[in-house]
Amino acid sequence: MHVSVVLFTSDLRLHDHPPLRAALDSADAVVPLFVRDRAVAEAGFATPNRSAFLADCLADLDASLRERGGRLVVRSGDLVEEVCRAVTEADADEVHMSAEPSRFAALREERLRAALEADGRRLSVHDAVTAAVPPGEVTPAASDHFAVFTPYYRRWAQVRPRAVVAAPRRVPVPDRVKGEPLPARGEVAGVSPALPAGGESEGRKRVTAYWRRGLDAYDDTRDDLAADATSRLSAHLHFGVLSPVELVHRARRHGGPGAEAFVRQLAWRDFHRQVLAARPDAAHADYRTKHDRWRSERAAKADIEAWREGRTGYPVIDAAMRQLRHEGWMHNRARLLTACFLTKTLYVDWRIGAAHFLYWLVDGDVANNQLNWQWVAGTGADTRPNRVLNPVTQSKRYDPDGAYVRRWVPELDRVDAPAVHEPWKLPRADRAALDYPDPVIGLSDGLCRFRRARDLRN
Incomplete structure (x- = not known):
C-alpha cells in the first residue's frame, strides 16, 4: 500500500487544501500529521492565546477527519525528527506540506527536505497560504x-x-501510526477572557x-x-x-x-x-531605515508600561490596548493608532510594540505584524514615512459618540462626547472623580520630539 504523510502547519483545514488533495491523489492512504514543534515554543510563538486557539483548531480538524474515516496524528518535539519518525512508521515515501515565507519556516523546510532525501523519501511543497x-x-x-x-x-x-480544491469525502489513515492526546484549550493558562473559538467549522x-x-x-x-x-x-x-x-x-x-x-x-x-x-531580516530590522535614535527602554519604561496597560490618558489608545488584552484581538484602525502613538508620539522602537502585539494577538503573524508595525513606524513600505495619526482627531472621526471608548474604558462611561475624547479638558473636580490618568505627554510635545529626531522641519 502506497502511503503519504501530509504535514499540517498553518493550514488547519480540509477545504481547499492542495497538499492533502495531492497526497490523496497519489497514495492509497495518508497520515495527517501535526507536530507541536519545540522550536516554535522556544522562539516564543506558542503564546497562551494562540495555543488555546490552536487547540480548538486541532480538535475541529480531528473531528472532521474522523467524519471521513480518518484522524489527526499529533506529535510533540523537533518537527524534522517527528516527521521522519512518522514516515518510517507508515513506510511512506513522500511528505506533502504548504510553503511559508518566514526564514524560520524556510530553514525548517530545508532541514526536512535534506533528512527525507537522505532516507530516499521526497518532500512536495504546495502553495496553500x-x-x-x-x-x-x-x-x-x-x-x-x-x-x-x-x-x-x-x-x-x-x-x-x-481553482479551489474540494474537501475530500474520505481520508484513509493507516492504523500503525500513533499520536498523542490532542491538546485542550482548558489546559492553557493566561488566555484572554474573551478569546474567540477556533477551528474550520x-x-x-x-x-x-x-x-x-x-x-x-x-x-x-x-x-x-x-x-x-x-x-x-x-x-x-x-x-x-x-x-x-x-x-x-x-x-x-x-x-x-x-x-x-x-x-x-x-x-x-x-x-x-x-x-x-x-527580505527575511525585515522581521526584526528596519526595512527602510530612518536611523532613528529611539528612546531607550529604560528611559521610556513608564511610558511603555502605560501604553501596554491602557493608562496613557488618551482614551482611544487606552480602549484599544485594553481590548487587546481582553479579546486577544484589536480593531484594525485601533492597531494603526496605538502603533503610531508608541512609535511617533512616545518615540519608542517599533520592535517593542510588535513584540507586545505578537504576545497577545491570536492572529499574531510575523509577516503581517512586523511589516504593519514598520509601515506605521515609517521604516517599512509606507510612501509617507513621517505621517503621524492624531489620536484625538482619529477618535472623533471613527468613534464620534465615544461608544468604543466607553466600552473599554469604564472610568469614562458617564462622560459624553466630545469630552470623552479629551477628558483632560473637563473641570478639575470632574477629572479628579474619574480615576483616569492625565496624558503621559502632550501631543504637540511628542510631535516636536519626533520631528527633531528625524530632522524634519515644521
Missing part, C-alpha cells in the same frame, strides 16, 4: 519584490487565483454570517470603531482554517465595493509575505 500570488511569482523590473503596495496590487489583481460559520450581514458595507464601516463591523477573520486566516483563495473567489462572485475592498485587504497579506520572503 497565499490568496493569489506566491512570493516571488510577480516581481517588478530590476527587483526581486515589490516595495510599495499599490503597484503590487495592480499586478496582483490581474492574476486569477488557482467556526471559521466557515463566521464567513457565511459575514457575507450575509457585513460584506456589502465593508468599505464604509471597516474603520468604524464602535460598530465593530470588520470581518474578524484574521485569526482564522492566520491558522489557515480558512483558505484565502476560497475567500477571494467567493468575494468576487458576491461583487460590489465592499467585496472589492475586502479582497484588497487579502492582497495586503500576500504583499507582506513577498516582502518578508525577499
Whole structure:
C-alpha cells in the first residue's frame, strides 16, 4: 500500500487544501500529521492565546477527519525528527506540506527536505497560504519584490487565483501510526477572557454570517470603531482554517465595493509575505531605515508600561490596548493608532510594540505584524514615512459618540462626547472623580520630539 504523510502547519483545514488533495491523489492512504514543534515554543510563538486557539483548531480538524474515516496524528518535539519518525512508521515515501515565507519556516523546510532525501523519501511543497500570488511569482523590473503596495496590487489583481480544491469525502489513515492526546484549550493558562473559538467549522460559520450581514458595507464601516463591523477573520486566516483563495473567489462572485475592498485587504497579506520572503531580516530590522535614535527602554519604561496597560490618558489608545488584552484581538484602525502613538508620539522602537502585539494577538503573524508595525513606524513600505495619526482627531472621526471608548474604558462611561475624547479638558473636580490618568505627554510635545529626531522641519 502506497502511503503519504501530509504535514499540517498553518493550514488547519480540509477545504481547499492542495497538499492533502495531492497526497490523496497519489497514495492509497495518508497520515495527517501535526507536530507541536519545540522550536516554535522556544522562539516564543506558542503564546497562551494562540495555543488555546490552536487547540480548538486541532480538535475541529480531528473531528472532521474522523467524519471521513480518518484522524489527526499529533506529535510533540523537533518537527524534522517527528516527521521522519512518522514516515518510517507508515513506510511512506513522500511528505506533502504548504510553503511559508518566514526564514524560520524556510530553514525548517530545508532541514526536512535534506533528512527525507537522505532516507530516499521526497518532500512536495504546495502553495496553500497565499490568496493569489506566491512570493516571488510577480516581481517588478530590476527587483526581486515589490516595495510599495499599490503597484503590487495592480499586478496582483490581474492574476486569477488557482481553482479551489474540494474537501475530500474520505481520508484513509493507516492504523500503525500513533499520536498523542490532542491538546485542550482548558489546559492553557493566561488566555484572554474573551478569546474567540477556533477551528474550520467556526471559521466557515463566521464567513457565511459575514457575507450575509457585513460584506456589502465593508468599505464604509471597516474603520468604524464602535460598530465593530470588520470581518474578524484574521485569526482564522492566520491558522489557515480558512483558505484565502476560497475567500477571494467567493468575494468576487458576491461583487460590489465592499467585496472589492475586502479582497484588497487579502492582497495586503500576500504583499507582506513577498516582502518578508525577499527580505527575511525585515522581521526584526528596519526595512527602510530612518536611523532613528529611539528612546531607550529604560528611559521610556513608564511610558511603555502605560501604553501596554491602557493608562496613557488618551482614551482611544487606552480602549484599544485594553481590548487587546481582553479579546486577544484589536480593531484594525485601533492597531494603526496605538502603533503610531508608541512609535511617533512616545518615540519608542517599533520592535517593542510588535513584540507586545505578537504576545497577545491570536492572529499574531510575523509577516503581517512586523511589516504593519514598520509601515506605521515609517521604516517599512509606507510612501509617507513621517505621517503621524492624531489620536484625538482619529477618535472623533471613527468613534464620534465615544461608544468604543466607553466600552473599554469604564472610568469614562458617564462622560459624553466630545469630552470623552479629551477628558483632560473637563473641570478639575470632574477629572479628579474619574480615576483616569492625565496624558503621559502632550501631543504637540511628542510631535516636536519626533520631528527633531528625524530632522524634519515644521
